[in-house]
Amino acid sequence: MAALKLVLAAAVFYAVGPNVAAIAFAYCAADVLKSVSLFAIALFVVGKHVGLKGVAAARRRDLPEGFFSFTMWSNLAATADAPIQYFDVFFLSMLSSEVVGVFKFFKQLLSAFTLLSTPVQQAIMPQLAELIAKGQDDQAFVVVKKIERMVFKVVAPCAALAIIAVPPALSFFMDPVYGGYWHLFATLAALTVVSITFSALHPCFTAYGLSKQSAGITLLANVIYLIACYLLLGAIDIMAIPLAMGVQYALTIGLKSLFIKKIVLA
Numbered sequence: 326m327a328a329l330k331l332v333l334a335a336a337v338f339y340a341v342g343p344n345v346a347a348i349a350f351a352y353c354a355a356d357v358l359k360s361v362s363l364f365a366i367a368l369f370v371v372g373k374h375v376g377l378k379g380v381a382a383a384r385r386r387d388l389p390e391g392f393f394s395f396t397m398w399s400n401l402a403a404t405a406d407a408p409i410q411y412f413d414v415f416f417l418s419m420l421s422s423e424v425v426g427v428f429k430f431f432k433q434l435l436s437a438f439t440l441l442s443t444p445v446q447q448a449i450m451p452q453l454a455e456l457i458a459k460g461q462d463d464q465a466f467v468v469v470k471k472i473e474r475m476v477f478k479v480v481a482p483c484a485a486l487a488i489i490a491v492p493p494a495l496s497f498f499m500d501p502v503y504g505g506y507w508h509l510f511a512t513l514a515a516l517t518v519v520s521i522t523f524s525a526l527h528p529c530f531t532a533y534g535l536s537k538q539s540a541g542i543t544l545l546a547n548v549i550y551l552i553a554c555y556l557l558l559g560a561i562d563i564m565a566i567p568l569a570m571g572v573q574y575a576l577t578i579g580l581k582s583l584f585i586k587k588i589v590l591a
Contacts, residue, residue, distance in 0.1 A: 326362065330355035391534075398536035405544040408551050409573050413566050416554045424563045427503060431510050434491070435517045438480065442524035445472065449525050453532040462589055465529060472525040480521050484514045512567040516574065523578045530581045533589050539581070546576040 333351040341347045371380060385393075413432075417425045449472065456465040488511045496504025503510075530539050550573040557565035 326355065326359040329358070395534065395536050398540050399531060402531075402536060402540040402543050405540055405547055408547040409570060412551065413554075416558055416566060417563075419558060420563060423502060424506075427506050428509065428563055428566070430503075431506070431513050435487075435513055438484065438517045438521060441476075441480070442521045445476065445521075445524045446528045450528040450532060453529050457532050457534075462533070465532065466585060466590060469525045469529045473522050476524070477518070477522045480518050484518045488514050506563075509563060509567065512564070512571075516567055516570055519571075519574050519578075523574075526578060526581055530585065533585065535584070535589075538584060542577060542580045542584075546573045546580075549573065549576060 330352060333355050334348055337344070337347045337351040368377065371377060413428075417428060449468070453465045453468065456462075456468070488507075492504050492507035492510050496502075527539070550569045553569035553572050554565055557568060561568070
């Protein structure tokens with residue numbers, strides 16, 4: 326579906342030129358098709374292994390205790406993380422178009438690294454849930470710390486190499502303006518390393534059954550992120566956004582780690 330999105334956008338660009346509305350339509354159409362396809366696959370798998378009739382006839386009391394509460398708070402936690410994911414556009418709109426372009430390009434470039442965090446979270450969640458279900462809470466957290474060290478050893482050198490090579494390369498091949506913002510790229514790269522390194526902590530926190538606490542921590546950290554962006558933007562310009570991101574990361578990771586150590590494993 327990602328390949329289809331790229332092909333559709335390229336085809337529309339080739340057919341009608343740089344028409345923003347047409348390209349946006351193709352982009353959104355690919356997203357809709359992706360969602361419909363996933364839903365159709367889900368129906369097929371459920372129908373094959375469980376039976377759609379059984380699912381439709383299921384009663385609430387047939388479900389595990391706390392199922393709806395866990396699901397609701399997990400979804401709220403994801404929603405509460407929206408500010409740091411999308412609201413940077415709001416603050417960037419207050420700056421010059423040049424800085425906005427550089428920031429978005431750097432962030433998009435580094436998103437290739439962040440794709441590594443999703444497989445880690447999806448792969449580790451069932452394993453952690455199994456350990457915790459067996460009462461091995463300590464072992465689950467030990468696994469998370471081992472993964473963090475392993476991921477850091479892989480990602481940190483790659484990010485350091487990117488900091489050294491990418492801004493000069495962009496400055497030479499594209500525009501000298503990119504070289505002038507090497508400090509912005511270095512900061513975003515460092516934040517990317519932190520994000521990927523601690524990516525296993527979040528499914529671990531959820532596996533402990535702490536979805537409600539996760540939503541509260543995420544909401545608090547994102548509110549502080551918004552406040553920090555608003556207060557610092559006028560003083561340090563574009564660097565306010567990565568600095569506020571760093572504060573958000575520190576709060577989220579620090580509070581979740583502290584909660585696990587002091588409450589869960591105490």
